[in-house]
Structures are given as C-alpha cells and as structure tokens.
Amino acid sequence: MKCTIQPLYPVPAACTVAHLLILLLFPSLLLAQRFGGNPPSLQWRQINTDTARVIFPAGLEAQGQRVADIVHYLNRQARTSIGNRQGKVDIVLQNQTLLSNGYVQLGPFRSEFYLAPPPSSLELGSLQWEDQLALHEYRHVLQNINFRQGISKVFSYLGGELGQAAVTNIAVPNWFWEGDAVTMETALSAQGRGRLPAFFDGFRGLALSGEDYSYMKIRNGSYRDYVPNHYELGYLLSTYGRNHYGQTFWKDVTTDAVRFRGLFYPLSQSLRRRTGHNITGFYQAAMQEYNQWWKEYAARKEITPASPLLPPAKVVTNYRYVYSAGPGQWVVLKSSYQRIPGFYLVDSSGHEQLITRPGSRFDDFFSYSNGRLLWTEARYDPRWGWKDYSIIKMHDRANGKTYTITHHTKYFSPDITPDGERIITAFTTPGQRYGLHLLNAHTGALLSALPNPDNWYYTFPRFTADGGAVISPVRNREGQMALVRQSLADGAATLLTPFSYNVIGAPVVSGDTVYFTGSRKDVNNIYAVTLADKKLYQVTDRPNSVLHAAVSNRQLVFSEFTSNGYSLYTAPLRAGAWPEVDTTVNAHSAWLRPDFKEGGNILDSIPARHYPVQPYHKAYGLFNLHSWVPTFDDPDYSLTLYGNNVLNTASTAIGYTYNRNEGSSTLGANFLYGAWFPYLQAGVDYTINRSVLTQNRGRLYWNELDWHGGFTIPLILSSGLYGRSLSLSSNYHYLQTYARGFKFVDDGVQYLSNALVFNNQRVKAPQNIFTHFGQYLYLQYTHSVDNVPAHQLYGRMDLYLPGLFPNHNLVLQGAYQRKDTMQRYSFSDNFVYARGYNDPFYQHIFKLGANYHFPIVYPDWGFAHLVYLLRLRGNVFYDHSEAYDFRAKVTTRYASTGGELFFDTKIGNTIPFTFGVRYSHLLDQDPADNARNRFDFILPLQQLFSY
Structure with a gap:
C-alpha cells in the first residue's frame, strides 16, 4: 500500500495551492472577482479628503x-x-x-x-x-x-x-x-x-x-x-x-x-x-x-387562524409568491434545498405541476395574469463584468412558449394587463434615475414613461382592475414609503397611504381593494386599502411574517416564513372583521424600536460641505503594493508581495520561491493589466540552482531566466439557467538556461502557450453536489517558435449529469495529451492520470473516467469550534487510460476502480474546506512499482474555483 496526496481532479494552470491558501486565509479577496470589469470609456471623478x-x-x-x-x-x-x-x-x-x-x-x-x-x-x-x-x-x-x-x-x-x-x-x-x-x-x-x-x-x-x-x-x-x-x-x-x-x-x-x-x-x-x-x-x-x-x-388571542395549504415538505422548501389561477388552483414560485426555482401550478389536493423555470435574476419576484407569467432575468456584457442588465421574460400557459420581451434593459417587477397587450415595469438607470415604463407586451417597445418629478423609487407596479392606472409602492428621498395610484392617461399620482418608514411589499389588486404586505407591527402582515375612501385595514395578524398573498373567492392564500422555509397558508377573507389602522401610531414592540445612545437619526441633519470634485486618473496607484503573503505548496515555498490598484484593473506580484526537491530559488515579478479588452500580462522569473539527477547519480546544476508576456480574453456568456464563461489566452516565453560545468544541447527555448477554457454550468440547489448539467473544456497547445523542437497538446472535457436521485451526480471525464519525442525540452504536465498510477512514459495518452457522487449523511456536528462537519459524501469511479510508448512501440492500458469518501467541513466556524480519502484498485499492475492497491489523501482543489 502507498499513501500520497493528490487533487481530486487536476487544477487549471492559474489555480495552484498557493492561490488556494491566499483565498482561504484572506476571504476578502473573493469579493474582488470583477477584475477589469468596467469599460475604458467610463470616466472617473473623485472627492479627496x-x-x-x-x-x-x-x-x-x-x-x-x-x-x-x-x-x-x-x-x-x-x-x-x-x-x-x-x-x-x-x-x-x-x-x-x-x-x-x-x-x-x-x-x-x-x-x-x-x-x-x-x-x-x-x-x-x-x-x-x-x-x-x-x-x-x-x-x-x-x-x-x-x-x-x-x-x-x-x-x-x-x-x-x-x-x-x-x-x-x-x-x-x-x-x-x-x-x-x-x-x-x-x-x-x-x-x-x-x-x-x-x-x-x-x-x-x-x-x-x-x-x-x-x-x-x-x-x-x-x-x-x-x-x-x-x-x-x-x-x-x-x-x-x-x-x-x-x-x-x-x-x-x-x-x-x-x-x-x-x-x-x-x-x-x-x-x-x-x-x-x-x-x-x-x-x-x-x-x-x-x-x-x-x-x-x-x-396573543388576536392571531389570525390559518390552515396549511399543502402537506409539510420533507426538505427546506420555499413558496415565495402565489397567484390565483382558478378555483382551487394557484401559481407559485417554488424552490428547495434539492430543487432549483420553478413556477408551479398547485391545487388544494397537494398536486404540483412544473410550468417552467426562470433563469438567474437580480429580483425573484414574478407576476401572473390570465395565463401569462412575467419575470425578469439577468444578462451580462460579454467582457465587462460590472455591466449587466435585467430583461423581461414572459411565459404563456396557453401555448407553453416562453418569450423574451426586452433586451439590454434595466427593468424590475413587470406586470401585464389581462388582455396581454401592455406591460408596466419599474426601471433604474446608471445615472440613478427611476420610474415606470409602459411597454408593448408583444414587441417590448416603449409606449410611454410615466412622470416622476421627485425621482421616487418604484417597486412592484400593478395595473388597476380597469387597466387605466397603476398601483405601486414608492420610496422617497428620505427613505419613507407610501402606496400610490398613478394615472396612465395624465400621470397624476395620488397617495393611498401616507409616507412612513414602514416598508411595503408587492400589492395585489382585487376590484376596488388593494392588498399588500406591510411592516406596521412586529411581523409583516397583509393590509388592505380601499381605492374609494383610502381607508387602511389590517387583514392578517400572524405569528411570523407574511411575504405575499393571493385573493380568490373570499379566500386568502399567503406565504409565511417557517423554520422549514416559506409555506402556504389559507384563511377565509372576512372583510367586515378587519380592524382599521391608525397610521399615526407606532405599533412596534419596544425591541423593534431600539435606542442605542448613538445620537439617533443623523441622515436629516448632516451638513452638505460641497467638496471639490477632480478627475481621477485610471493610472493612479497602478502598482499599490499592500501585502506579503507566504504560501506552502510542497515542494514549493514562497513569499510574495502583492499589489492591486483601487479600480481593480492592475495586479502585481513580486516574490521568492524555494523548491525543496531541487534546492532551487526563484525570484519573479509579474504584472497583469485588465482595463482594456484583452488582459495584458508580462513578467520575468530568474531561477538559481535548478538541477537534475543523472544516470550515474551525479547532479547537474544550471540557472534559468524566463521572460514572458501575453494576453487573455475573458468572456462572460451567462444567460438563463446557465453560467457560462470562455477564456482565450496566448503567452510567449523566452527561456534562457545557463549551465554550470557542462553544456546543454540547447541554451534556451522560445515558445508559445495557447489555451482555451470553456465552462458551462446549470445553476444548482443548495444540497446538489454538482450541477445537474454542465461542461468544462480545457485545451492547451504549447510549442516552440525557434529551432528547438518541442510541443505538447493537452485537452480535457468534464461532463456533469444528474444521477438517480436529486442530489446524485454522474461525472464523465475525458483527457488526451500528446508531446514530442525529441525530449529536448519538456513542458509542464497537467494531465489527469488514471487514479492510483504513477506517471507513465508515453508519446500520447488518453483517459476516460466515470464518477458517481452521492451524499451519505448530514451530521451537523462540530468539535471545539475548530472543525464542523456539514456533509459526508461518497464517489465510486472507474478510470481507463492507454499510453503509447514510442520506444517500445507498445500501448499499455492503465485501468483502475475504487471509491472516495469526502468530508465537507468548515474550519474555525468560517472557512469552507473539503478533504477526502481514496481507495484505488489497479486493474493493471503499475510498472513503476508493481502496486495493485493504493490509498490516497484527497484535496479537491478545483471545487473552490467551480462556477
């Protein structure tokens, strides 16, 4: 038996253990993922004090x-x-x-x-x-x-x-x-x-x-x-x-x-x-x-009695929004720890039918009217990560089709008229202007922009029953909210409730009455205002907050938060029994009206100082060296000085690395600039005392100088249910060697390293181990550009598929690598070999692998605030690989099967960390040491970088 430390899958070239340690020790770096995310046309200003x-x-x-x-x-x-x-x-x-x-x-x-x-x-x-x-x-x-x-x-x-x-x-x-x-x-x-x-x-x-x-x-x-x-x-x-x-x-x-x-x-x-x-x-x-x-x-005796609409869920499940879809039927947005969000048709018998699933969104709200569902989805600029959009999507239950209504817009919370002809939606602009747009529901064309002289922030606009006006909660400059009615004919706005710091959720219009969620008591409840006389009533008084409600046939169905997620409840709608609300009274208990002796509300009394505004040059503080970071990636031990500018368009690394195997030392400097369309990178590394053991057990030493530079084009292609990215890169290396006491056949090599990385992954639910459908493709071709013959082609493809149960995954892998046989220069080896085997000698090699991942138990157990075990999961695998030995002119099979046990933990109550153990049974004897069985310790590094 042999015990080694191996990654679960190979780590991409840019993702080393050193980088992992930085991210684990300094989680704030995870927030700065949008490197070079703003277009260069954006002009910056500053107030500097x-x-x-x-x-x-x-x-x-x-x-x-x-x-x-x-x-x-x-x-x-x-x-x-x-x-x-x-x-x-x-x-x-x-x-x-x-x-x-x-x-x-x-x-x-x-x-x-x-x-x-x-x-x-x-x-x-x-x-x-x-x-x-x-x-x-x-x-x-x-x-x-x-x-x-x-x-x-x-x-x-x-x-x-x-x-x-x-x-x-x-x-x-x-x-x-x-x-x-x-x-x-x-x-x-x-x-x-x-x-x-x-x-x-x-x-x-x-x-x-x-x-x-x-x-x-x-x-x-x-x-x-x-x-x-x-x-x-x-x-x-x-x-x-x-x-x-x-x-x-x-x-x-x-x-x-x-x-x-x-x-x-x-x-x-x-x-x-x-x-x-x-x-x-x-x-x-x-x-x-x-x-x-x-x-x-x-x-309290005032609590409104209500009954669960559906049987209790076995896992944490959320029914967040609900609309009446006919007698005894409702359309809801449902998600769970096992399933991604979807729109479902549910009935009072507990039957649920999936209608369709929305894509990734900035806002999870949706509306429903006469068989049509409306919602917004996120879209992204392919290159500039800070630049994104919110478009309107519509699904028509009558024909089962889903339509994209708008493109490159910044819309939220759309609503559609019962006849399906017009849409009202809230919008925001990069200049911080807000309002409502009336759109053609078929083309998305702008019909009119409602006046908004005070720049109120609109949320959840809804058409009135006759379609001639809009009901919407609004927020004013002071941060107070009110419910308003705004005419579509002349834009005149009428307050239905007074402005206050009580927040308002999505309204529901039923005839002459508007129902909405409000925060006037210790929990959010459903309130109602009558359009004729503007009287405000409390409809529910519940033990925990209500998010949204549907009204149908004198029945109220609402979503209320429980320890198992948002659940649906039903109660009779007794309009005559509603208490009228006194809007001048603060009905919150003392704990919800805290006084921290900090001076109270300062926002209305802060003086305006009118500081001078100056241009901010993008090249300011380009290097901005800020931190020394040690990393330990045996056999490499490094100390690196990192720098980043404030706009996050430039990254600098200057460091020293000691390689324990060789006894070599490397001094290096690298710079990455991301403000233009391609990332531009350049650097130099000088290594002292590189060495190799010769056949007579002697050791040859040399020094090495590597100048390198190139570009990367990172593209974001995400849409709908899928997160997608594509990266194209090319880097030139000029590597010069300086032999000590002997002479190389080649004193150096000039080479290009070209790579393509494509990642496509469907969103997943919290309990899902991996995405239910995804692909990861990595292609790299490295070749010399001078008279030193050297090349290497490497490709890898991972395919993620669902398993037999919601939290199971089938992961298929394929990899191929081919390199020159001159052996004048050898490039870095990223190939994913069959598990359990040492690296074979070959000219070309391929591998096919199958993995079946599944959860075993969720312990929710920890020890001394040091480690907490969230999940124990397993994987059974089979690897088949064949390598061609160009000297012996034979192809050798390397096949193995076995199992892996993974522990998903948190270290120190903070840092997510996964490790595991692997048993590999070698179906073919390893020619390196004749082993048949191995145990390995696993660090699944790539999971921290998965989409």
Missing part, C-alpha cells in the same frame, strides 16, 4: 458628495462604540451593475458601493441606498482601522493588509463584523434592518417551532436544515451585549480579541471575563431573551 477618497463615474457628483458628507460625519461623531484610531479609505461607487450590495476589504484597503437600490424593501429597507451603504460600510472601515492593534498590528507589519485581515478574521467572528454594522445603520437612521420585522423571520421561525440549534450549527449553517445567516445572528448578539453591558461593551471585547488577550478563542475568553458567559453561553442567554418576546407575541 483626509478621511476618504470617494471615486465615482462622471455624472454621479451628487451621490459622491452625499457619501463624502456621511462618512466625514461618522468619522468625527460616531466612534464612541468602536474606537478613535484614524485612517483613510478609498470608496468606489459602481453604477453599471444592478446588484444591490457593498463591501469593505483589506488588500487593498477599499470599499465599493453597488448603487442600484434593492427591488424589494422588505429585507433591506427603504432608506436612500447610498445613505444606507455609507452607514453600514463605513462601520466596517472603522472596524478595520480600530482592529489594527496588538498582535493584529504586528501581523499588519509582517504580512501587510492581508496579514491584518487574516488575523482579525480569526480573532473576531464574521457575525460581529456584520451585526455591528447593522446595529449602526439602525442606530443612526430612522430605519435600518434592526427595525424591519422580516430581518428576524429566521430566528423567530426557529423559536416558534421549538428548534434549539447549537451555537456551532448557527455559525456554520446546514445542508439539511434552515439556519439564519450571520447578519441576523450578529445583530441579535450585538444588541443584547449593548443593552445589558453598555455602549462600549463590544469595543472592549473586540480590543481584547484582536490583541489576543487569551491566545485561544480570545473573543470568547473576553466575554467570559466580562459577563460570566463564554460565547456559547452568551448566545444562549441572548436567544432566551428574544425567544420569550417572540413567543409571547405569537400567543
């Missing part, structure tokens, strides 16, 4: 000024609870994407705001989006600045910004980073997620169902059960600590943690010293307090 450099596209001066005003105020007035250390940050405003997000990272120290507001207000709120981003993300800036102390500061010197990031992310759990930021967006505004009922649906659902998950399960998640995310966990723990131990409590705890006052579990040790609880006990105490409030609210 001692506190921040705000960088934004020309035309967004107002947004840049607003962000600068807020972060300056926060820097001077909102530091008490985190610390007074000073630093400057770069903030980039991105306006080409429709993603609603933002982040702060070290390496380099910067923040990016994605300026498109979220299409729904229920989960993230209705504040002006750049205001909320500034409140939330600048808190992360202050965290990073103030966490640079003690041991963390030492590592910032030793490893640069990424060194600090690695240590502070070990010392301070991810729930604190996000929970503290959510706390501040709530403390310093009139809203924030801490005042939104839907933000608590997950934990409240667990409490009401009696689930009591361990702290480790809450931290690490589950493939089997629904587990709330670290934003929600962090806010609950953050507020509990502030309420019981004071405003500066977490500043003191995190200071202990980043200084490592207590080498192991420093944050937990600090909590024990200050509260008497370690982190597990602290979590349990916080949840006991919140659970009591939620259970008392759910036990």
Whole structure:
C-alpha cells in the first residue's frame, strides 16, 4: 500500500495551492472577482479628503458628495462604540451593475458601493441606498482601522493588509463584523434592518417551532436544515451585549480579541471575563431573551387562524409568491434545498405541476395574469463584468412558449394587463434615475414613461382592475414609503397611504381593494386599502411574517416564513372583521424600536460641505503594493508581495520561491493589466540552482531566466439557467538556461502557450453536489517558435449529469495529451492520470473516467469550534487510460476502480474546506512499482474555483 496526496481532479494552470491558501486565509479577496470589469470609456471623478477618497463615474457628483458628507460625519461623531484610531479609505461607487450590495476589504484597503437600490424593501429597507451603504460600510472601515492593534498590528507589519485581515478574521467572528454594522445603520437612521420585522423571520421561525440549534450549527449553517445567516445572528448578539453591558461593551471585547488577550478563542475568553458567559453561553442567554418576546407575541388571542395549504415538505422548501389561477388552483414560485426555482401550478389536493423555470435574476419576484407569467432575468456584457442588465421574460400557459420581451434593459417587477397587450415595469438607470415604463407586451417597445418629478423609487407596479392606472409602492428621498395610484392617461399620482418608514411589499389588486404586505407591527402582515375612501385595514395578524398573498373567492392564500422555509397558508377573507389602522401610531414592540445612545437619526441633519470634485486618473496607484503573503505548496515555498490598484484593473506580484526537491530559488515579478479588452500580462522569473539527477547519480546544476508576456480574453456568456464563461489566452516565453560545468544541447527555448477554457454550468440547489448539467473544456497547445523542437497538446472535457436521485451526480471525464519525442525540452504536465498510477512514459495518452457522487449523511456536528462537519459524501469511479510508448512501440492500458469518501467541513466556524480519502484498485499492475492497491489523501482543489 502507498499513501500520497493528490487533487481530486487536476487544477487549471492559474489555480495552484498557493492561490488556494491566499483565498482561504484572506476571504476578502473573493469579493474582488470583477477584475477589469468596467469599460475604458467610463470616466472617473473623485472627492479627496483626509478621511476618504470617494471615486465615482462622471455624472454621479451628487451621490459622491452625499457619501463624502456621511462618512466625514461618522468619522468625527460616531466612534464612541468602536474606537478613535484614524485612517483613510478609498470608496468606489459602481453604477453599471444592478446588484444591490457593498463591501469593505483589506488588500487593498477599499470599499465599493453597488448603487442600484434593492427591488424589494422588505429585507433591506427603504432608506436612500447610498445613505444606507455609507452607514453600514463605513462601520466596517472603522472596524478595520480600530482592529489594527496588538498582535493584529504586528501581523499588519509582517504580512501587510492581508496579514491584518487574516488575523482579525480569526480573532473576531464574521457575525460581529456584520451585526455591528447593522446595529449602526439602525442606530443612526430612522430605519435600518434592526427595525424591519422580516430581518428576524429566521430566528423567530426557529423559536416558534421549538428548534434549539447549537451555537456551532448557527455559525456554520446546514445542508439539511434552515439556519439564519450571520447578519441576523450578529445583530441579535450585538444588541443584547449593548443593552445589558453598555455602549462600549463590544469595543472592549473586540480590543481584547484582536490583541489576543487569551491566545485561544480570545473573543470568547473576553466575554467570559466580562459577563460570566463564554460565547456559547452568551448566545444562549441572548436567544432566551428574544425567544420569550417572540413567543409571547405569537400567543396573543388576536392571531389570525390559518390552515396549511399543502402537506409539510420533507426538505427546506420555499413558496415565495402565489397567484390565483382558478378555483382551487394557484401559481407559485417554488424552490428547495434539492430543487432549483420553478413556477408551479398547485391545487388544494397537494398536486404540483412544473410550468417552467426562470433563469438567474437580480429580483425573484414574478407576476401572473390570465395565463401569462412575467419575470425578469439577468444578462451580462460579454467582457465587462460590472455591466449587466435585467430583461423581461414572459411565459404563456396557453401555448407553453416562453418569450423574451426586452433586451439590454434595466427593468424590475413587470406586470401585464389581462388582455396581454401592455406591460408596466419599474426601471433604474446608471445615472440613478427611476420610474415606470409602459411597454408593448408583444414587441417590448416603449409606449410611454410615466412622470416622476421627485425621482421616487418604484417597486412592484400593478395595473388597476380597469387597466387605466397603476398601483405601486414608492420610496422617497428620505427613505419613507407610501402606496400610490398613478394615472396612465395624465400621470397624476395620488397617495393611498401616507409616507412612513414602514416598508411595503408587492400589492395585489382585487376590484376596488388593494392588498399588500406591510411592516406596521412586529411581523409583516397583509393590509388592505380601499381605492374609494383610502381607508387602511389590517387583514392578517400572524405569528411570523407574511411575504405575499393571493385573493380568490373570499379566500386568502399567503406565504409565511417557517423554520422549514416559506409555506402556504389559507384563511377565509372576512372583510367586515378587519380592524382599521391608525397610521399615526407606532405599533412596534419596544425591541423593534431600539435606542442605542448613538445620537439617533443623523441622515436629516448632516451638513452638505460641497467638496471639490477632480478627475481621477485610471493610472493612479497602478502598482499599490499592500501585502506579503507566504504560501506552502510542497515542494514549493514562497513569499510574495502583492499589489492591486483601487479600480481593480492592475495586479502585481513580486516574490521568492524555494523548491525543496531541487534546492532551487526563484525570484519573479509579474504584472497583469485588465482595463482594456484583452488582459495584458508580462513578467520575468530568474531561477538559481535548478538541477537534475543523472544516470550515474551525479547532479547537474544550471540557472534559468524566463521572460514572458501575453494576453487573455475573458468572456462572460451567462444567460438563463446557465453560467457560462470562455477564456482565450496566448503567452510567449523566452527561456534562457545557463549551465554550470557542462553544456546543454540547447541554451534556451522560445515558445508559445495557447489555451482555451470553456465552462458551462446549470445553476444548482443548495444540497446538489454538482450541477445537474454542465461542461468544462480545457485545451492547451504549447510549442516552440525557434529551432528547438518541442510541443505538447493537452485537452480535457468534464461532463456533469444528474444521477438517480436529486442530489446524485454522474461525472464523465475525458483527457488526451500528446508531446514530442525529441525530449529536448519538456513542458509542464497537467494531465489527469488514471487514479492510483504513477506517471507513465508515453508519446500520447488518453483517459476516460466515470464518477458517481452521492451524499451519505448530514451530521451537523462540530468539535471545539475548530472543525464542523456539514456533509459526508461518497464517489465510486472507474478510470481507463492507454499510453503509447514510442520506444517500445507498445500501448499499455492503465485501468483502475475504487471509491472516495469526502468530508465537507468548515474550519474555525468560517472557512469552507473539503478533504477526502481514496481507495484505488489497479486493474493493471503499475510498472513503476508493481502496486495493485493504493490509498490516497484527497484535496479537491478545483471545487473552490467551480462556477
């Protein structure tokens, strides 16, 4: 028996163990995936002060000024609870994407705001989006600045910004980073997620169902059960600590943690010293307090009785939106941990029929009217990753066909008239203008743009029963929401509800009544407003939040969150029994009206300073060296100095590598520029003491100089259910060798390395191991361009197919490699050999492989906060390979079969990590050592890079 360490599949040339270690130690790098994502035609401006450099596209001066005003105020007035250390940050405003997000990272120290507001207000709120981003993300800036102390500061010197990031992310759990930021967006505004009922649906659902998950399960998640995310966990723990131990409590705890006052579990040790609880006990105490409030609210006599519409699901399943499709029938959007989202027709008997599946989207909402389903799907510019679109799709149940209505648009939440002739849809522009467009439903042509003089942000527009007007929730500049009726004839808008910080979900129009989701109590409920008199009523009073409802035959069917996902309930529609709502009263309980002693809502009182605006040159800080990163990829041990510019169009790496096998040392420098259509790259590597063992057991030594440069064209071809990418590259190498004490036949070689990589993968559900249909194609041809004869052709194809059950996969592989027989120069070998065999001697070789992957168990078990086992899964395989030996002129078969056992884990409650063991039975004897059986340790590196 022989034990070795092998990858599951070969790692692409750009994905080495060194890169993996960087991504594992410094997860913030995962956020910077859109390298060179903006077209070069985009012109940039800046506001540069001692506190921040705000960088934004020309035309967004107002947004840049607003962000600068807020972060300056926060820097001077909102530091008490985190610390007074000073630093400057770069903030980039991105306006080409429709993603609603933002982040702060070290390496380099910067923040990016994605300026498109979220299409729904229920989960993230209705504040002006750049205001909320500034409140939330600048808190992360202050965290990073103030966490640079003690041991963390030492590592910032030793490893640069990424060194600090690695240590502070070990010392301070991810729930604190996000929970503290959510706390501040709530403390310093009139809203924030801490005042939104839907933000608590997950934990409240667990409490009401009696689930009591361990702290480790809450931290690490589950493939089997629904587990709330670290934003929600962090806010609950953050507020509990502030309420019981004071405003500066977490500043003191995190200071202990980043200084490592207590080498192991420093944050937990600090909590024990200050509260008497370690982190597990602290979590349990916080949840006991919140659970009591939620259970008392759910036990009230006013709760609306309702019955489940469908039998309980065996796995976590979500029915998010529902529409009446006739007596006893409804059209719903369904997804589960085993199945990707689809539109289904369900009936009261529990029967479900798939209608069609939507593609990837920025907004999961859809509408339904008279047999037609409307939704939006994401589309992407092939080259510029920041530039994307949201197009309208329609499915007609009458003929079973799906149509693309618009192209290259930025639309959300479309609705269609019952006659199928017109569509109303919300739009947004890169210049941050919003409104409604009326479209021809057959051609997508613009019929009219409704007036929007106050630049309200429209969400979920719906036609009235007569089709002459539109009902839509809107958000004003202050972040308040109201329900409005807008005439299609003259554009006149009438308020149906007053503006307030209570968020509003998607409306449903039924005759003269509009039903909608609202946040006026501790959970989101269904409310109704009558168009004739504008009176507001509460229709449901439920224990947990309602997302959406359908009205039919005096019956209400609604989607409510439970511990097993969004479930459908039904209740009679008793209009005469609805209580009228007093809109002047705040009906939230005290826990949903927190006061964090931070000064309250600052957004209405921040002074406008009118900072000077200057051009921002794209070449500024092109190299921007920020971090030293050690990597260990036996036999190679490296130390690399990395650099990236703020606009993420240039990447630099300067480093030293020691090869333990040869005893050689390499000094190298590489530069990648991605602001133009192709990526351009150039570099040089000088290696000292390369060596090879000769037949007489002597060793020959030489030095080697490699100049290289080339280009890569990365293309995004994703659409619908499939994520697709295509990369074409060509690199020229001039390699010169300097022999020591002997003479090479060739003193060097000039060669081209050309590659094509194509990846096409269908989206997958959370429990799916791999995609149910996908292809990975890698072709590489490397050949000399001088008089040294050398070439190598390599190709590989992986095909992903569904297995016998929803979470099973059949993965087929094929690979071929051919190289010259002169052996004057040998190129790097990426071939995927039959498992269990050593590398054979050959001129050309092919391999066919079959793998059947399947889950075994979901343990949801951890040990000492060090490792948490999420899933145990297996794979049985067969490999068949044949290699042609040009000297012996024979073809030799290498076939093997066996099994693999994989452990999907999280390390330190944070880092996803998979490892496994393999048993290979060799059907043909390995000529290298005559072995018949092998055990291998597996690191499936490629999974971290799969689409």
